[in-house]
Amino acid sequence: MAPKMPTPVQVGSVTDKQLTITWSDGHRSNYSWQNLRINCPCAACRGEFGYRPPRLTAQNIPPTIRAMSMGRVGAYALRFSWSDNHDTGLYTFNLLRNELCECEECVRSRSAQAPASD
Numbered sequence: 001m002a003p004k005m006p007t008p009v010q011v012g013s014v015t016d017k018q019l020t021i022t023w024s025d026g027h028r029s030n031y032s033w034q035n036l037r038i039n040c041p042c043a044a045c046r047g048e049f050g051y052r053p054p055r056l057t058a059q060n061i062p063p064t065i066r067a068m069s070m071g072r073v074g075a076y077a078l079r080f081s082w083s084d085n086h087d088t089g090l091y092t093f094n095l096l097r098n099e100l101c102e103c104e105e106c107v108r109s110r111s112a113q114a115p116a117s118d
């Protein structure tokens with residue numbers, strides 16, 4: 001069985017310059033809004049079986065992008081309503097913690113791994 005997934009105990013506000021999450025294991029994550037939006041995991045942004053849209057990049061998503069609101073989805077994800085009217089992505093805690101966290105420690109450990117083939 002996989003180790004218990006840490007859950008957010010404290011989530012910053014959409015008015016903050018960056019999103020911050022403090023996890024149940026004490027880890028502190030930070031995320032730029034632009035990077036979160038670029039990594040939206042919904043089918044329209046990421047594709048699904050038989051549908052491969054071009055990947056979003058900083059060319060498509062302006063640095064001024066902001067979440068207008070956010071909320072928890074069940075006990076496993078956060079959902080954002082973006083200033084470009086997009087709101088279908090469910091950001092699972094696993095995604096936020098293991099793939100998108102921009103803290104120094106996570107960025108370093110991810111860059112040490114071979115890039116994921118996608």
Ligand SMILES: [Zn+2]
Pocket residue numbers: 040041042043044045046086088089
């Ligand atoms: Zn999306």
Ligand SMILES: [Zn+2]
Pocket residue numbers: 027028029030101102103104105106107
């Ligand atoms: Zn981190």
